[in-house]
Amino acid sequence: MFSDVFHLLADTSRNAPYQGVxxxxxxxxxxxxxxxxxxxxxxxxxxxxxxxxxxxxxxxTLMDAEKNKSELSLEIEKFVKTGFxxxxxxxxEVFRSDPAWQKMHALGTExxxxxxxxxxxxxxxxxxxxxxxxxxxxLNKEVQKGTYDSLMxxxxxxxxxxxxxxxxxxxxxxxxILNARHALWLVEKFDAHVSVEEHTDLANDVELAVDYxxxxxxxxxxxxxxxIPFTPAGLLATRRLAAEAVPVNHTLGFSARQNYVIARxxxxxxxxxxxxxxxxxxxxxNLGDGSYVGEKAMLASQAAVKKLRNEGLSxxxxxxxxxxxxxxxxxxxxxxxxxxxxKVAAEFLALQLEPGQIDDKxxxxxTIGVNPDVDQERIRLDTLWDVDDKVVACVxxxxxxxxxxxxxxxxxxxxxxxxxxxxxxxxTDSQIQxxxxxxxxxxxDNWKDALEDKSVGLDALxxxxxxxxxxxxxxxxxxxxxxxxxxxxxx
Numbered sequence: 002m003f004s005d006v007f008h009l010l011a012d013t014s015r016n017a018p019y020q021g022v023x024x025x026x027x028x029x030x031x032x033x034x035x036x037x038x039x040x041x042x043x044x045x046x047x048x049x050x051x052x053x054x055x056x057x058x059x060x061x062t063l064m065d066a067e068k069n070k071s072e073l074s075l076e077i078e079k080f081v082k083t084g085f086x087x088x089x090x091x092x093x094e095v096f097r098s099d100p101a102w103q104k105m106h107a108l109g110t111e112x113x114x115x116x117x118x119x120x121x122x123x124x125x126x127x128x129x130x131x132x133x134x135x136x137x138x139x140l141n142k143e144v145q146k147g148t149y150d151s152l153m154x155x156x157x158x159x160x161x162x163x164x165x166x167x168x169x170x171x172x173x174x175x176x177x178i179l180n181a182r183h184a185l186w187l188v189e190k191f192d193a194h195v196s197v198e199e200h201t202d203l204a205n206d207v208e209l210a211v212d213y214x215x216x217x218x219x220x221x222x223x224x225x226x227x228x229i230p231f232t233p234a235g236l237l238a239t240r241r242l243a244a245e246a247v248p249v250n251h252t253l254g255f256s257a258r259q260n261y262v263i264a265r266x267x268x269x270x271x272x273x274x275x276x277x278x279x280x281x282x283x284x285x286x287n288l289g290d291g292s293y294v295g296e297k298a299m300l301a302s303q304a305a306v307k308k309l310r311n312e313g314l315s316x317x318x319x320x321x322x323x324x325x326x327x328x329x330x331x332x333x334x335x336x337x338x339x340x341x342x343x344k345v346a347a348e349f350l351a352l353q354l355e356p357g358q359i360d361d362k363x364x365x366x367x368t369i370g371v372n373p374d375v376d377q378e379r380i381r382l383d384t385l386w387d388v389d390d391k392v393v394a395c396v397x398x399x400x401x402x403x404x405x406x407x408x409x410x411x412x413x414x415x416x417x418x419x420x421x422x423x424x425x426x427x428x429t430d431s432q433i434q435x436x437x438x439x440x441x442x443x444x445x446d447n448w449k450d451a452l453e454d455k456s457v458g459l460d461a462l463x464x465x466x467x468x469x470x471x472x473x474x475x476x477x478x479x480x481x482x483x484x485x486x487x488x489x490x491x492x
Contacts, residue, residue, distance in 0.1 A: 210238035233409035239267035256460035277323035292370030301386035335361035384458035
């Protein structure tokens with residue numbers, strides 16, 4: 002079912018930049034992009050084919066949301082699009098080609114760059130690349146450099162026309178403006194799809210997550226993919242957005258079982274495995290050198306997600322994220338999508354592989370770099386690559402429920418009741434604080450008991466650490482913005 006939908010718009014002008022070099026399926030957003038009136042007539046039909054789950058459920062639809070936009074949101078949408086020049090499909094002759102990337106593409110891998118820096122992206126961009134990913138960490142780097150300091154007076158002037166905004170609301174709007182403006186600049190520069198990430202304050206709020214995602218989509222439906230993190234609220238928000246054919250990159254996944262849950266329940270365009278952080282967890286906790294731990298999880302998730310797609314149960318495509326070295330690109334050739342930092346892309350090219358030396362690795366079973374004396378079950382490494390019967394049964398049961406009526410707490414309770422409380426965890430305040438203090442990589446000594454009693458999966462622990470690290474970067478960005486605004490009066 003989904004493969005037929007993917008190809009309905011495969012021949013539109015939006016594929017022109019690839020000059021005949023296409024991924025196995027066009028980017029998921031092609032389902033909803035209608036560059037001419039004829040395709041616009043197909044929009045609702047496409048949505049119903051791909052996502053029949055939201056009919057007559059009483060929820061606000063995308064059309065309703067368009068009608069109900071606030072004056073502020075309309076003004077901000079106009080503001081962020083000021084000066085943006087659309088030239089979709091017109092840059093095909095601008096960017097060079099590369100035989101190694103062309104072979105990767107031929108194996109079915111979409112190639113993305115993981116950077117918010119136009120300078121870094123420009124060094125590596127070829128017409129085989131189709132997207133850029135940004136996040137709170139990457140955007141924060143640009144903000145800390147002062148890239149958008151000159152924009153702040155105009156932002157302040159705009160928001161000053163709406164007195165009574167709370168500090169939280171102001172920061173949400175400023176974050177939206179910065180993300181949207183930066184992403185539009187990347188779109189204009191590279192004619193790329195761009196993943197834009199929501200403010201971390203929305204991670205546990207279904208309604209706000211849906212609202213801001215719709216607003217991002219309205220700014221650039223041709224190219225924006227909205228990043229929403231794997232949380233109970235994120236799952237419910239993504240399910241609603243996917244039903245409206247808003248393309249979502251459901252981020253902060255670390256395992257096959259997490260992505261199995263996401264792909265079946267939320268049905269986003271993309272799911273992720275942050276593979277480099279998994280290798281770092283093993284290495285930094287002195288459990289081994291960590292080699293191929295993330296790769297093993299990545300390939301297991303790729304297999305699970307592809308199986309669901311082939312069975313018509315989900316449209317989701319698998320992203321490999323958090324690449325740390327060029328050899329990982331070679332070792333994961335053939336996965337659905339790779340998003341890699343420019344430095345990693347350069348390292349891959351430095352391997353000087355001939356196209357004939359690059360082959361599909363999705364069937365590989367790599368030996369992981371974990372010391373022989375490590376009890377892998379006690380630290381729950383299996384949660385990274387196994388999709389066990391409990392998880393499948395839990396999702397089967399959940400699909401028989403009226404999921405649209407669920408709250409995040411309902412979802413947590415359901416997973417606990419069905420013996421999967423270690424997948425979606427009800428974290429205590431103390432656990433959240435411990436994780437936040439650790440940074441991106443958990444300290445195993447702090448989590449041994451929770452892992453051993455199986456109240457927490459290692460994948461869930463990595464997800465919590467990832468969300469907390471994004472929150473820290475978001476706070477740094479917000480603090481920078483507040484500081485600039487305090488020093489710069491509105492014009």
